[in-house]
Amino acid sequence: MKILLVEDDPLHRSYLREAVNAALPECHAIFEADNGIVGERMARDHKSAHIIMDLQMQTRNGIEAARTIWKERPDTRILFWSNYSDEAYVRGVARIVPDGAAFGYVLKSASEERLKLALRSIFIEAQCVIDREVRGMQQKSLGQAKGVNDIEYEILIDIALGLTDRAIAARRNLSLRSVQNRLQQLYEKLGVYQTSQDGHDGRFNLRARAVAVAFMRKLINYNGLERSEAELSEWLNTN
Amino acid sequence: MKILLVEDDPLHRSYLREAVNAALPECHAIFEADNGIVGERMARDHKSAHIIMDLQMQTRNGIEAARTIWKERPDTRILFWSNYSDEAYVRGVARIVPDGAAFGYVLKSASEERLKLALRSIFIEAQCVIDREVRGMQQKSLGQAKGVNDIEYEILIDIALGLTDRAIAARRNLSLRSVQNRLQQLYEKLGVYQTSQDGHDGRFNLRARAVAVAFMRKLINYNGLERSEAELSEWLNTN
DNA sequence: AGAAATGATGCGGGATCACGCAAGACGAAC
DNA sequence: GTTCGTCTTGCGTGATCCCGCATCATTTCT
Numbered sequence: 001m002k003i004l005l006v007e008d009d010p011l012h013r014s015y016l017r018e019a020v021n022a023a024l025p026e027c028h029a030i031f032e033a034d035n036g037i038v039g040e041r042m043a044r045d046h047k048s049a050h051i052i053m054d055l056q057m058q059t060r061n062g063i064e065a066a067r068t069i070w071k072e073r074p075d076t077r078i079l080f081w082s083n084y085s086d087e088a089y090v091r092g093v094a095r096i097v098p099d100g101a102a103f104g105y106v107l108k109s110a111s112e113e114r115l116k117l118a119l120r121s122i123f124i125e126a127q128c129v130i131d132r133e134v135r136g137m138q139q140k141s142l143g144q145a146k147g148v149n150d151i152e153y154e155i156l157i158d159i160a161l162g163l164t165d166r167a168i169a170a171r172r173n174l175s176l177r178s179v180q181n182r183l184q185q186l187y188e189k190l191g192v193y194q195t196s197q198d199g200h201d202g203r204f205n206l207r208a209r210a211v212a213v214a215f216m217r218k219l220i221n222y223n224g225l226e227r228s229e230a231e232l233s234e235w236l237n238t239n
Numbered sequence: 240m241k242i243l244l245v246e247d248d249p250l251h252r253s254y255l256r257e258a259v260n261a262a263l264p265e266c267h268a269i270f271e272a273d274n275g276i277v278g279e280r281m282a283r284d285h286k287s288a289h290i291i292m293d294l295q296m297q298t299r300n301g302i303e304a305a306r307t308i309w310k311e312r313p314d315t316r317i318l319f320w321s322n323y324s325d326e327a328y329v330r331g332v333a334r335i336v337p338d339g340a341a342f343g344y345v346l347k348s349a350s351e352e353r354l355k356l357a358l359r360s361i362f363i364e365a366q367c368v369i370d371r372e373v374r375g376m377q378q379k380s381l382g383q384a385k386g387v388n389d390i391e392y393e394i395l396i397d398i399a400l401g402l403t404d405r406a407i408a409a410r411r412n413l414s415l416r417s418v419q420n421r422l423q424q425l426y427e428k429l430g431v432y433q434t435s436q437d438g439h440d441g442r443f444n445l446r447a448r449a450v451a452v453a454f455m456r457k458l459i460n461y462n463g464l465e466r467s468e469a470e471l472s473e474w475l476n477t478n
Numbered sequence: 479a480g481a482a483a484t485g486a487t488g489c490g491g492g493a494t495c496a497c498g499c500a501a502g503a504c505g506a507a508c
Numbered sequence: 509g510t511t512c513g514t515c516t517t518g519c520g521t522g523a524t525c526c527c528g529c530a531t532c533a534t535t536t537c538t
Binding site: 479480481482483484485486487488489490491492493494495496497498499500501502503504505506507508 | 510513514526
């Protein structure tokens with residue numbers, strides 16, 4: 001068995017290397033990449049079937065890399081190893097995992113024991129392993145209770161990118177009014193409203209405020225926004 | 240000499256410990272804290288004069304912690320050790336460092352050699368050491384060439400938090416029109432404008448777009464926004 | 479099948495925003 | 509002292525946003 005490590009931080013990389021050696025004696029070769037681009041290339045060259053992937057890397061993040069890898073060979077098993085359980089990351093991963101693929105999501109704060117267990121579960125048993133904390137996040141994403149559903153999430157991204165209602169309507173093939181409807185759903189879900197109804201001074205610009213609270217609730221984050229921006233500029237060009 | 244490490248990742252913490260041992264034989268005691276709260280407390284209890292501080296930690300970030308520590312004893316020497324050189328962080332640090340205090344800013348990606356050198360320079364020689372990359376960022380912040388100055392930065396924060404023009408005016412003691420003036424300066428600096436002047440469809444909501452590009456340029460980030468939000472809610476209560 | 483829920487769309491109005499124009503305030507340069 | 513540049517503020521306008529009210533269409537429940 002060969003394993004490919006894609007991880008920025010040399011410290012974490014060597015920690016992973018040791019964990020793999022300890023937990024997977026059947027692994028006889030470890031390859032390492034220190035960013036997403038190299039990771040993709042090595043995965044292709046070595047036809048890697050077992051990958052451990054960091055999510056936030058400077059040059060190319062783990063979600064992008066995983067997507068292209070899975071596009072080429074959907075049965076690749078990938079263990080995501082991340083510092084955070086931001087909803088934005090969880091959504092990002094959930095969006096790209098192919099049907100039936102084995103993958104895992106373990107936090108860097110997990111104990112060594114848990115990491116080793118996850119390694120065996122995924123790479124030997126082909127089971128999906130998802131950290132408890134991440135799991136909680138996932139439930140919240142899917143169930144709508146207090147969570148933001150896909151439609152609302154989509155429009156959240158659009159306003160976070162700074163689009164006007166009209167542009168969103170064009171992009172999503174909706175009428176102007178529908179866009180505004182969805183915006184109101186979103187505002188409600190995020191608990192955003194013009195405070196101090198007493199006077200006439202709405203303190204918050206709802207649109208901007210919604211983005212702010214989404215950001216603070218980690219519904220969106222830097223990497224997610226960057227990805228969305230890339231999609232947007234693509235759309236802008238063809239339109 | 241005693242040194243206090245404030246860092247949430249155990250891996251990085253032990254790496255630091257070894258680096259300190261290797262570079263500073265005159266250090267006879269190392270204390271460790273795994274978040275900002277504990278860090279503040281330990282700094283107080285041990286009257287720490289030499290601290291190595293991570294910037295992004297979950298429970299309380301390094302800037303907050305450093306601020307309260309410096310408030311109590313401004314001659315404390317603090318080496319910030321961070322993954323990123325986001326302008327938001329650099330600004331955050333610059334804002335709180337007391338006059339004449341010795342401090343440093345070293346990236347985690349720096350070589351071990353560089354870290355050790357910085358350790359000696361700061362803790363022995365009381366010099367300020369700032370990573371080259373960070374330095375570049377700092378210049379850009381201060382010089383206004385293409386960079387955003389303090390006034391623009393301030394209003395950027397305000398719209399990122401989701402305030403209305405009126406609320407900003409109240410908070411900053413300005414007229415409505417002045418706020419809008421500053422907004423326009425900001426838009427210009429960020430290169431934000433209604434694309435496609437041909438038709439009449441402004442694709443971007445300038446206010447939201449400005450926040451988006453600022454975010455993508457790392458003028459603002461999660462920690463910074465959270466800090467500002469805390470200040471904001473304080474102001475909202477007393478007003 | 480009929481009823482109820484959900485979502486898309488149109489109309490309209492009040493509030494906010496973006497921004498040109500212009501007048502006064504203040505300090506720096508000459 | 510005059511002139512210039514920068515900053516603040518007011519007024520006004522057109523575009524955009526927020527959102528209540530109302531009409532269909534599609535789904536879902538009974």
